[in-house]
Each structure stands twice: as structure tokens, then as C-alpha cells.
Amino acid sequence: MTTRMALALRHVHFEDLGSFAGPLRAAGFEIEYRDVGDENYLSFDPLEPDLVIVLGGPIGVYEDEAYPFIAGEIAMLQARLAGNRPTLGICLGAQLIARALGARVYPSGLKEIGFSPLSLSAAGEASALRHLADVSVLHWHGDTYDLPASTDLLASTSLIAQQGFARGNTVLALQFHPEAQAGAAFERWLVGHACELATAGLSVPGLRADARRHGPRLEAAAASMIGEWLENIDG
Template identity: 60%
Template sequence: MLKKVLVLRHVHFEDLGAFHEPLQAAGYDIRYSSVGDGDFCLGDPLAPDLLVVLGGPIGVYEDEAYPFLAVERAFVATRLAKKRPTLGVCLGAQLIAAALGARVFPTGLKEIGFSELILTEAGKASPLRHLAGVAVLHWHGDTYTLPENATNLAASALVEQQAFSIGRSVLGLQFHPEAETDQRFERWLVGHAAELSAAGIDLGVLRDDAKKHGQRLRDAARQLLAEWLAGLEP
């Protein structure tokens, strides 16, 4: 029988990307639930074998503007309380951190573009080891304080907190290893056009870096996720 993974999606073009293949290879039946769907964050949060929470261009703390965030945070918190496997990417990682009582806040800068991670010793011994020397895609303006009982796995030159784990079952990734950097990357550039313009990002450089680093990042991302999935508790 296939295992079930529920994927919470906030904008349509930010999907599983490079993570899709290793999830299928590990025997997961993939179901998306997107903001605006009637079943978003409804039902039993403990039912899926794995929960994946993807990114989005909003802040965890913007409950007044986006009321669904409080519901989503509670959904995630219920899973975490039972130590059920949960993976968060960018906004997803921040939601995990917030659900665990950590503070999520603006950094005062936009970290958008490709650069290598600085792995901690714990990160070098984790599935993130596959990203050593690989330029990953950063795309955020917020960060978080490290949740209680979490292990910091990585930093960047600009932001200290880039990834954390809690035991084998919880992984938060501030950056975007999953982003597809082939022609589908254009969806990101159009979807985030206002943010890119406001931040003064050179689209030509971003496109060129996506082509330059994309294949290596895709391969490393698939290896990272495959190893993490293999290490989940039965």
C-alpha cells in the first residue's frame, strides 16, 4: 500500500519540483491541497504519513491579512506534537518554527539568488551533506529563531538560520532546493515580479545562475530528500 504525503501549497508555481521524483520513488502517493481549496488544513492532520509545507510570499505573522495562517499553524502544531514526519520549505519552515513557539521576523533584507550554504557540523552529518559546495536558491525576507530542541544545520553569508532538524522526523529548509530551474523557473520570475523589482534584482543574472547551477542543485536536492525519507521512523 502506498504511503500518503499531503502537500500544502500557497502559490501554484511553488510545487514539489525536484522533490516529486524521490517521493514517488519512496512509495508515496502525492496529494496537493492549496490555499483556497475547500479542504485546506481540514481533516485529521495526523492522517498523512508525511506532511510537506511549501513556500509563499507572505509572513507567518500576517494573520490579520491572511487568516488561514492561524489555522495552518495549528494544523502543523498538532502533527509536531505527535512527532509525525513533517518537512517545511521557506514559509513552510517558518510555519514549523512558529508552531513550535519560535519567533519569525523580517531580516531587513531580501536574500534572493544562488549561493552556497555554510553547513554546521550537524549539517555535514545530515542529508544536507549533499548540498556541500552546491549553490542553492535563496528567496526570502524573513527568518526565525531556532526552535527549542532543534538543531541548526546551515547558515548563509547573510542569514544565520537556513535549516534545522528535530530528531529524524522534522526538517525545515529556509532555502529552495526543490525549485526547478529549467524553463519552469520563468514562472517564479513572473509570479514574484513585484518583489523582484522592489528588491532591485537583476533578472538576467538570476536566469544565468539558474542555468549554471540548476542541474547540480536538482541532483543534490533529490539525494537530500531520498536520504531523509529513508531515515524516517517506521
Template identity: 55%
Template sequence: MLKTALAIRHVHFEDLGRFNAVLTAAGYRIDYLDVDVDRFARMDPVLPDLLVMLGGPVGVNDGDAYPFLAEERRILTKRLAAGRPTLGICLGAQQIAATLGARVQPMGHREIGFAAVGLSPAGAAGPLRHLGGVPVLHWHGDTFDTPPGAENLASTPLCATQGFALGQNVLGLQFHPETDLCAGIEPWLIGHAAELAAAGIDPAMLRTEAARIGPDLRHAARRMLAEWLEGLAA
């Protein structure tokens, strides 16, 4: 019997990417739930075997403008209380952190581009060790504290919390290991064109880096996710 993986998606091009193949190989049927407050209200937060909350171009503290953010935290509150497997990426990680009581706030600068994360002892001892020394994609302007009771797994010079784990079943990643750079980063460059222009970042540079880094990151990210899935508690 297939397990169910539900991915909450905020913008179409920020999807599961290279994680699709890993989840399928691990016996999951993948469904997407695009942002919809009414559908959020009807879903059972505990039912999916795995919930993945993906990234997006809004912030946790933008709730007055984007009411769906509060609905997502309501879903996460029930899911985390039940101890159900949950993975958050970028905005998804920030939403998990906020739900667990951590502070989320602007960094005062943007972190966009490719850089390896420095692993804490806990990070080096777990699934993230596969990413050691491999540049990953960063694309964010907010940061969050490590939630109470969680372990900080990774950092960069610009961002002290790049990943955290709460037990075996909750993983939050500020960076983007899921993006399939081998398939091309063009949707990201187009979708975030205004942000890149405002930050003075040349999309040609990101395009070149994505082509160079893509193969190594693809293998490392797949191994990381596969190991995390294997370690989930019943």
C-alpha cells in the same frame, strides 16, 4: 501499499518540483492541498504519512491579513505533537519554527539569488551534506530562530538559520532545494516580478544562474531528500 505525501501549496508555481520524482520513487502518492481555510478545517493533520508545507509570498506574522496562517499552525501543532514526518520549505519552515515557539521576524533585507549554505556539524553529518558547496535558491525577507530542542543545520552570511531538524521526522529549510531549475525558473520570475523590481534585481541574472546551477543542484537536492526520507522514524 503506497504511502501518502500531502503538500500544502500557497502559490501554484511553488510546488514540489524536483522532489516529485524522489517521493514517487520512495513509494509515496502525492496530493496537493491549495490554500483553503475550510479544507484545512476538515483535514486530519495526523493522517498523511508525510506533510510538506511549501513556500509563499506572505509572512508568518501576516495573520491579520491572511487567516489561513493560523489554520496552518493549528495543523502543525497537532502533527508535531504526534511526531509525524513533516518538511517545511521557506514559509513552511517559518510556520514550523513559529509553531515550535521560535521567533520569526523580518531580516531588514531580502535574500534573493543563488548561494551555497554553510553547514553546521549537525548539517554536515546528515542529509544536507549532499548540498555542501552547491549554490541553492534563496528567496525570502524573514528569518527565524532555531526552535527549542532543534538543531541548526545551515546558515548564510545574510541569514543565521537556513535549516533545522527536530529529531528524525521534522526538517525545516529556509532555502529552496525543491525548485526544478532545469525545467526553468520563469514562473518564479513572473510570479515575483514586482518583488524583483522593488529589490532592484535583474531577472536575466537569475535566469542565467539557474541554467548554470540547475543540473548540479538537481542531483544534490534529490540525494538529500532521499536520504532524509530513508531516515524517518516509524
């Protein structure tokens, strides 16, 4: 199997590839992380990596004055998307892809945090997301976006209509967190987002218990989902 390179852009250390790392390696990808703040964070040819994965983070796409690197990420994504190169975005990463495609990203006015199932569209049911049908996935966001032109809506929830979209086989943007792992790894999320959870009045023990209850099924379904998507990417 020819080794390919997956470049993951990471905004906070605990929001990593999680359960996606294993399926990526099984599909023949060598994983390289670039962390925000690294001198070489965006110093690569946008078209060169076989796959670029933009991970989540607790900032808004519209906060580019406070976080100037956001403009660089959007420019990188615009070049990559123009070349139709395989690209995956999760949470903030999905919002950055939406913005790079010309869509508006903005606060939703609420916090959707916790485990709940998706409502798949017809396009979602015909996509790799079919593996997530009736599976409680992790939601952790307060922003949303308008569906970009020339993309297909894949999933929604009762709170947030935009939960995922695709452009052909090469671009996948997921507002939720299918990569999240239960157990010790999830504890890093609870600590890292402690202020947000306290402000929202959410129960840390309750989220921990939900992760233990839903995590194993989510991890198995997410592995099937990302595995199928990786089999079909082209570009």
C-alpha cells in the same frame, strides 16, 4: 512497496514540489496537493498523512490578521509535531514550523534572493544536507526566525544565520529552496515574483542565467538529500 501519502500544502501554484516530486514517488509516496483557498485545505486529521510538506509563499507568518488561514496551519502543525509525525517545511513552511514550535518569526531587514552555497553546521554535515555541501542553492526570502528549542541548526549563510533545522529524524525545516528547478519551471518563479524582483532591483536575466548554471547540480544534489531523509523518517 507499500504506498504512503504525502500531503503538500501549496500557497502559490508555481512554488510546488519541483524536483522533490520524483524522489517522493520513488520512495513510495502518492502525492496530494491542497491549495490555499480550497474548501478542504486544512480539513484533514493532522496525524493521518504519512508525510506533510508545507511549501513556500510570499507572505509572513506574522501576517495572520491579513491571512487568517495561517492560524489554522500553525494549529495543524502544532498537533502534528506533538505527535512526532514526519513533516517537511520549505521557506514559509519552515517559518511556520518554527512558529508552531514556539519560536519568533520576523522580517530579516534584507532580501536574500539568488543562488549561493550553504555553510553547514556539524549537525548539518552529519545529516542528509551533507549532499548540498558546496552546492549553490536557491534563496528567496526576506523573513527569518529564531532557532526553536530542542532542534538542531543545520545550515547558515553569511546573510541569514537560520537556513535549516531538524528535530530528530521526523521534522526538517529548510529556509532555502532545494526543490527549485531550472529551465522552464524557473520562469514561473521569475514571473510570479516580478514585483518583488523589481522592487529589490534584481536582474531577471541574471537570475535566469544563474538558474541554468546552478540548476542541474542543485537538482541532482537535492534528489540525493531528500531521498536520504525519506529513508530515515520514522513516526
